[in-house]
Each structure stands twice: as structure tokens, then as C-alpha cells.
């Protein structure tokens with residue numbers, strides 16, 4: 001029978017089918033971080049269970065970590081406790097732990113792929129919704145709750161009903177200045193934040209084939225923001241090229257054997273999806289959000305839609321605009337901005353810093369902008385230095401912080417103050433997401449860079465054209 005990529009990976013990991021119930025599903029790789037694992041370990045202990053496969057479990061600290069002075073003790077007591085619990089639990093159970101200051105430390109969804117832990121055809125979970133990122137490699141990867149974290153620790157399995165399957169095809173060429181982030185924000189703006197609820201998405205078409213692995217990770221990362229359980233892209237030469245030679249990637253015969261399997265991982269021609277959507281890459285502009293969910297996005301040259309032009313929910317729509325202090329019909333371009341955040345598991349990779357640098361090179365940071373540039377990991381930080389990007393951004397008046405989730409969510413010291421407007425390359429713009437009362441515009445690293453040098457929301461194409469002319 002014909003199978004989708006998703007079916008192939010899923011079916012090969014089901015170790016027991018429960019009649020009219022969920023599948024018992026084997027997990028190859030389990031990532032843990034300081035927010036959702038401490039309670040799971042407490043549960044494990046209270047039930048006198050142990051960690052079944054410590055070697056399949058990987059711990060990194062990211063959410064509660066400061067992004068300056070990481071060599072000093074963490075001041076916030078709550079954060080310090082979470083970090084300590086992660087370290088102690090990892091030590092107690094023999095789990096590899098990349099804590100604060102460790103050379104391999106960084107955001108869980110950045111360090112997993114960087115170290116060859118994320119592989120095609122694998123099943124990967126973490127107590128974190130953006131685990132969908134790892135689907136970029138042709139893995140089935142999704143976020144789980146704390147009780148499931150405990151279940152995976154003790155059994156390496158979880159019970160899951162098989163989601164429905166959706167394929168999103170984007171073909172055609174992307175326009176100048178249009179990045180993977182824009183493709184994802186465009187799709188979410190079309191589907192809304194619940195448009196893929198109950199589905200696991202496969203992204204297909206030239207636009208994704210032509211993307212780098214970093215770009216594919218950005219897209220898969222945002223799958224969760226349209227309600228999907230996860231998103232994935234079939235592996236290809238780019239995938240193998242990316243993973244080859246990384247710390248935990250198989251080598252020698254194991255690599256050859258793995259390659260044999262990986263090369264079977266694509267959707268059969270006549271396989272059927274529960275839902276299939278098609279978009280044209282040429283229709284996509286650099287995107288920006290104007291509201292308080294990631295689906296409230298528009299092409300940057302557009303105006304904020306009128307409530308009556310949208311289907312349903314006008315009360316919440318108006319509430320959202322009033323929180324943002326915006327009006328229907330407002331243009332996004334030219335809005336004065338206070339903060340620019342480049343980072344997160346969506347856009348904290350080397351390619352994102354290259355894009356940012358391509359715009360700020362030879363210019364100066366605008367006076368009214370506070371910019372937080374936060375690499376997703378020490379590996380990204382090192383590449384920024386080695387490639388000369390640090391020199392470019394320093395020359396333009398920016399500083400580089402140390403790795404972590406930072407201003408993506410208000411769980412550490414990097415909080416956007418109340419009322420302030422931030423252009424952010426992260427993935428969520430909910431009320432207070434970046435700090436109580438903060439206001440967030442989600443956009444690509446190019447839009448963030450253009451805004452950082454002009455001080456107002458700016459279409460990066462205007463600066464890129466000038467740079468090229």
C-alpha cells in the first residue's frame with residue numbers, strides 16, 4: 001500500500017496497537033530542558049521508576065538562562081532552581097547535560113540538529129511545543145506534556161493516536177527578500193492558528209526543496225503555530241550533507257546502513273493525504289504580524305485589515321488591535337519601533353545572522369532601537385565570530401549576547417518593557433509573551449535588520465536594492 005513519508009516513519013515505530021485507542025509509539029530521541037523536566041523527574045521518583053534509556057535522552061538549559069555574564073551565578077532564584085534541578089537529575093540518571101557555560105549549550109531545537117542527534121526517520125519528542133523544528137530532517141518530532149515526559153523517561157514510549165495527514169505544497173520562485181520565515185508566516189496567515197489542528201503536515205514543492213536546512217527548520221518550527229501536531233520535509237542530499245560528520249551522526253557502516261533507510265523516506269506518488277493545500281511562492285512578500293497571534297500577519301507593504309473584511313471574531317480582533325495600539329487601515333511600514341530581537345529556535349541560526357548582517361553592513365543602529373542579538377547556541381556564536389559577522393554588526397553599533405531563548409519568552413532577564421514595540425524573529429506574539437505589556441511584531445531577520453537601522457518598520461527590499469545598486 002502506498003504510504004506518505006509520515007506513515008513510513010510512524011508505522012515503523014509503533015510497537016503495539018491498542019484497539020480503538022492510541023498507538024504505543026517508540027521514541028528514538030528525547031530532549032529535555034529545565035522548564036518541563038523537573039516535575040517529570042519528581043513523578044518518576046515518586047513511582048520508584050528509573051530512566052530506561054539515558055543514552056537516548058539529552059538535556060540542555062535554555063529558557064531560564066541569562067544571555068549576558070553567563071560565567072556568573074544565575075541571580076533569579078526560580079531560574080537558578082530550575083537549572084540546578086536539570087543538572088542534578090541529569091547527573092543522577094547518567095544523562096548527557098549541556099548546562100550553562102558548556103561548549104555545546106544552546107536552545108534545544110538548535111543544538112539537537114547541530115550535534116547530529118536529530119536524524120531522518122527518527123521519532124523525537126521534548127516537553128516543548130517547538131520540537132516540530134526537527135521535522136526538517138524527515139523526522140517525526142513533536143512536543144509533549146510533562147506527564148508524557150515522565151512516561152518517555154521511564155518507558156521510552158508514549159501513547160499517541162495517529163494524527164491526520166496534510167500536505168502543503170508551495171511551488172514557484174520566492175521573490176527578492178522573501179525568506180523561509182515569510183513563507184511560514186504567509187501559510188499561517190492563510191490557515192489561521194487553528195487551520196492545521198489535528199494534522200501532521202508534510203511540506204512539499206520547490207520552495208522547500210530549494211531551502212537550506214536552516215530555512216526548513218524555520219518552517220517546521222512554526223508548524224505548531226497553525227495548530228499542527230508537527231511538520232516534516234522529506235530528506236534529500238542537503239539533509240545528508242548537513243548531518244554528515246556531526247558529533248553523534250553515525251559513521252562508517254552505520255552511516256551506509258542508515259543512508260539505505262533514509263533514502264526510502266519520501267511520500268509514494270499515489271499516497272493519499274486527508275487534506276492537501278497549494279500555494280504559489282511568487283505570491284509571498286516579506287511578512288509582518290500586527291496582532292496578538294501568529295496568524296495575524298500581512299505582507300509588509302499592506303495595511304491592517306478591517307474587522308468587517310475578516311471572517312468572524314471581530315470582538316477579539318478589535319481587542320487585539322487595541323492591545324497593540326494599532327488601528328484598522330494602519331500601514332505597518334513606518335511604525336516607530338523600540339526593540340529588535342534576533343534569535344530564538346525559529347531564527348537564531350547562522351543563516352539568520354548572515355541575513356541580518358547583509359543589511360546592517362556599512363550602516364548604523366538607529367538611536368531609538370535597543371537590539372538584542374542572541375545566537376541559538378555556542379556553535380552559532382562561534383560561526384558568527386569566525387565568519388566575520390561579529391565585526392560587521394559591531395561596526396554597525398550592535399552587540400552580541402550569549403546563547404539562550406532570551407526575549408522569545410519572558411522566563412529570563414530579557415524582557416521587553418510594558419508598552420514597548422518589538423520587531424522579533426521569534427514565533428509567538430501573544431499578549432505579554434516577551435514581557436508583561438510588551439507588544440510584538442513577528443518578522444524575518446531581514447525585516448528585523450532593516451528596522452534596526454532605520455528605527456521604524458521597514459521593508460528590507462528597499463535597503464537590499466540600494467545595497468545591490
Ligand SMILES: CC(C)[C@H](C(=O)O)[C@@H](O)C(=O)O
Pocket residue numbers: 035036063127128129130143409
Ligand atoms: C516553556 C515551554 C514549555 C514552551 C513551549 O512548549 O513551547 C516554550 O518553549 C515556548 O516557546 O512557549
Ligand code: SF4
Pocket residue numbers: 062063107108109128130344345346404405408409426427
Ligand atoms: S526559543 Fe522560544 S520558542 Fe524556542 S524553545 Fe525557547 S522559548 Fe520556546
